[in-house]
Amino acid sequence: MEIPLLRYQSLTLDQIQNHNNRSFPFLFSKSKCLNQKKLFSGYGFSFNKTKWKNPFWKIKCCSLDQGLRPRPKPKPAKVNIDVSERSNFVRRPSVGICSQIEKSVLFARYREALDLFEIFEIEGGFDVGISTYDALVNACIGLRSVRGVKRVFNYMVSNGFELDQYMRNRVLLMHVKCGMMVDARRLFDEMPERNLVSWNTIISGLVDVGDFVEAFRLFLTMWAEFSDAGSFTFAVMIRASAGLELISIGRQLHACTLKMGIGDDIFVSCALIDMYSKCGSIEDAHFTFDKMPEKTTVGWNNIIAGYALHGYSEEALEMYYEMRDSGVKMDHFTFSMIVRICARLASVEHAKQAHAALIRHGFGSDIVANTALVDFYSKWGRIEHARHVFDKMTCKNVISWNALIAGYGNHGLGREAVELFEQMLQERINPNHVTFLAVLSACSHSGLSELGWEIFHSMGRDNRIKPRAMHYACMIELLGREGLLDEALALIRGAPFKPTANMWAALLTACRVHENLELGKFAAEKLYGMEPDKLNNYVVLLNIYNSAGNIKEAAGVVHTLKRKGLRMRPVCSWVEVKRQSHVFLSGDKRHPQRKEIYEKVDKLMLEISNYGYVPDNKTLLPDVDEQEARIRLYHSEKLAIAFGLMSTPYWVPLQIVQGHRICSDCHKAIKLIAMVTGREIVIRDASRFHHFKDGHCSCEDYW
DNA sequence: TTAGGGTTAG
Numbered sequence: 226m227e228i229p230l231l232r233y234q235s236l237t238l239d240q241i242q243n244h245n246n247r248s249f250p251f252l253f254s255k256s257k258c259l260n261q262k263k264l265f266s267g268y269g270f271s272f273n274k275t276k277w278k279n280p281f282w283k284i285k286c287c288s289l290d291q292g293l294r295p296r297p298k299p300k301p302a303k304v305n306i307d308v309s310e311r312s313n314f315v316r317r318p319s320v321g322i323c324s325q326i327e328k329s330v331l332f333a334r335y336r337e338a339l340d341l342f343e344i345f346e347i348e349g350g351f352d353v354g355i356s357t358y359d360a361l362v363n364a365c366i367g368l369r370s371v372r373g374v375k376r377v378f379n380y381m382v383s384n385g386f387e388l389d390q391y392m393r394n395r396v397l398l399m400h401v402k403c404g405m406m407v408d409a410r411r412l413f414d415e416m417p418e419r420n421l422v423s424w425n426t427i428i429s430g431l432v433d434v435g436d437f438v439e440a441f442r443l444f445l446t447m448w449a450e451f452s453d454a455g456s457f458t459f460a461v462m463i464r465a466s467a468g469l470e471l472i473s474i475g476r477q478l479h480a481c482t483l484k485m486g487i488g489d490d491i492f493v494s495c496a497l498i499d500m501y502s503k504c505g506s507i508e509d510a511h512f513t514f515d516k517m518p519e520k521t522t523v524g525w526n527n528i529i530a531g532y533a534l535h536g537y538s539e540e541a542l543e544m545y546y547e548m549r550d551s552g553v554k555m556d557h558f559t560f561s562m563i564v565r566i567c568a569r570l571a572s573v574e575h576a577k578q579a580h581a582a583l584i585r586h587g588f589g590s591d592i593v594a595n596t597a598l599v600d601f602y603s604k605w606g607r608i609e610h611a612r613h614v615f616d617k618m619t620c621k622n623v624i625s626w627n628a629l630i631a632g633y634g635n636h637g638l639g640r641e642a643v644e645l646f647e648q649m650l651q652e653r654i655n656p657n658h659v660t661f662l663a664v665l666s667a668c669s670h671s672g673l674s675e676l677g678w679e680i681f682h683s684m685g686r687d688n689r690i691k692p693r694a695m696h697y698a699c700m701i702e703l704l705g706r707e708g709l710l711d712e713a714l715a716l717i718r719g720a721p722f723k724p725t726a727n728m729w730a731a732l733l734t735a736c737r738v739h740e741n742l743e744l745g746k747f748a749a750e751k752l753y754g755m756e757p758d759k760l761n762n763y764v765v766l767l768n769i770y771n772s773a774g775n776i777k778e779a780a781g782v783v784h785t786l787k788r789k790g791l792r793m794r795p796v797c798s799w800v801e802v803k804r805q806s807h808v809f810l811s812g813d814k815r816h817p818q819r820k821e822i823y824e825k826v827d828k829l830m831l832e833i834s835n836y837g838y839v840p841d842n843k844t845l846l847p848d849v850d851e852q853e854a855r856i857r858l859y860h861s862e863k864l865a866i867a868f869g870l871m872s873t874p875y876w877v878p879l880q881i882v883q884g885h886r887i888c889s890d891c892h893k894a895i896k897l898i899a900m901v902t903g904r905e906i907v908i909r910d911a912s913r914f915h916h917f918k919d920g921h922c923s924c925e926d927y928w
Numbered sequence: 929t930t931a932g933g934g935t936t937a938g
Contacts, residue, residue: 397930526933662937
């Protein structure tokens with residue numbers, strides 16, 4: 226979705242920054258707004274040149290189709306009680322309870338404060354002052370307690386507390402922060418007066434709950450009625466444009482802030498960095514970051530998150546070290562991100578350092594950082610470390626449990642995953658759809674079909690979670706592993722929704738393993754209809770034909786591949802040696818030590834051939850010549866292993882990371898390489914971990 | 929009186 230609203234859309238930030246013409250573009254052009262019914266239905270905008278005020282521009286709000294339509298005058302607030310009624314209350318001193326409530330809130334003991342408040346509610350008639358109500362508002366916000374909000378507000382109203390502008394804003398904030406947006410909106414609409422804080426509070430609440438369109442409507446109404454906005458408002462609206470992923474609107478807001486002289490505001494800058502990176506322009510995000518006069522922790526965090534979001538993990542890591550060296554305080558957000566980035570890179574040394582730094586900086590008990598660590602250690606292949614971190618966590622949420630359950634599943638430890646899942650239920654943690662995905666996938670990897678079925682059926686029955694397509698795909702994979710192809714097909718046909726591509730893909734893979742030509746062809750045809758340009762679907766069917774010796778059909782698939790111009794995408798593997806990643810592609814010749822690497826692979830292949838290894842060239846296209854075939858059989862993981870064996874001491878387990886699923890030929894070869902070299906090799910591929918040691922792999926069920 | 933960012937799966 227793109228809204229072509231900005232006159233300066235094609236300008237770069239540099240041009241906007243250096244734009245000295247005082248005829249600043251108005252925010253939204255009227256004619257173009259006509260097309261944006263969803264975003265600005267009922268509102269149009271005109272620009273009144275005669276009434277320019279500082280900062281050079283003003284927006285006037287009017288109706289597009291019915292001429293001017295002023296907003297209705299706000300009704301008086303209902304919260305005011307008649308004075309005559311108020312005189313009926315008996316005022317009593319609060320006997321130090323008020324000061325106790327304020328003290329409790331000061332030390333973040335919110336529950337205690339609300340418990341003390343109950344005394345007022347039971348006995349009634351106590352004289353409660355602004356400072357105590359203020360504290361109670363903070364207690365409700367701290368606990369995000371809807372019930373607390375209702376209790377405090379009811380007490381205010383029933384005791385005739387007269388709300389001034391400050392207190393009205395506080396009450397509004399209390400509702401907004403506790404997610405009571407309907408009540409908050411009613412309070413806002415009924416306010417006799419609204420100041421900048423009132424507008425900012427309601428708009429920011431709308432952005433927080435994701436109602437960006439309504440936030441924009443209110444923002445524009447605010448301009449029409451109130452004619453003021455500051456850095457706070459702009460920071461919130463920039464967040465809203467990030468939520469809508471509308472960079473064009475974000476740019477306009479950026480331009481406005483520059484013209485108003487608030488472009489350097491910390492909150493505005495941070496919101497801009499976040500907006501640009503979420504809208505896909507990391508260059509603009511970096512530009513804004515560079516322009517920040519003072520680079521704050523949040524600024525650094527946002528730019529690191531931006532790089533990570535775009536898959537630039539190495540750059541994100543570099544930024545983290547720059548941040549550390551700049552002396553800016555790092556916080557739990559920083560460490561959570563860095564651990565996650567390390568998990569993605571499988572960068573052991575960096576992650577260990579980040580773990581140590583996290584503890585040194587006092588964030589050792591942060592729930593998110595620890596969850597990221599659980600994920601990292603399980604992705605690194607050290608599930609026992611992950612368990613250790615998990616057990617030490619004083620506070621866990623469903624994501625922490627999911628991370629470890631998925632970790633067990635990926636290590637082929639299905640029983641442990643199910644046990645942990647049961648423990649989670651006993652501790653009354655509500656599982657979500659990700660939990661079931663993790664546990665079903667664990668059952669599938671470990672061949673626990675009965676348990677898998679039981680858990681699958683319990684989803685809707687006991688946990689009120691409707692199985693989604695991914696859960697069905699897990700079950701199809703599980704049945705497929707056991708060769709129950711008809712049952713798998715029945716499950717697809719019995720699904721309460723249209724079968725998705727990954728469900729058919731799971732069946733197709735099962736057909737390849739169990740060499741069921743007819744059903745495989747049927748699944749492949751379904752897949753071709755849904756994903757006509759996905760190469761993998763054709764390759765799986767090609768493998769089925771090759772395995773069955775059906776040369777004619779195989780040639781037909783190759784012909785289709787060529788006709789469609791589908792080519793194998795190069796996929797890579799990498800190994801970290803002395804804090805540096807070495808990346809290899811299949812048949813890669815770019816590494817400076819390529820000669821030694823190929824000699825090593827040749828030697829390894831010769832050695833394992835003595836133990837019965839025969840290269841499997843069934844997956845190769847028929848027209849590949851012998852020399853090319855030999856190079857292609859040296860898949861990226863074999864090159865990474867050869868380099869790793871040459872460069873690391875024998876007692877260190879070799880960690881290889883792959884962006885793709887390990888092929889069965891490599892699986893077979895690596896088992897033998899581990900045996901002849903006596904080295905432990907851990908491969909993390911797209912779907913799970915493989916621990917190769919003494920001629921065995923942790924996942925003997927591999928298929 | 930109002931404020932920014934982080935963790936699991938896919």
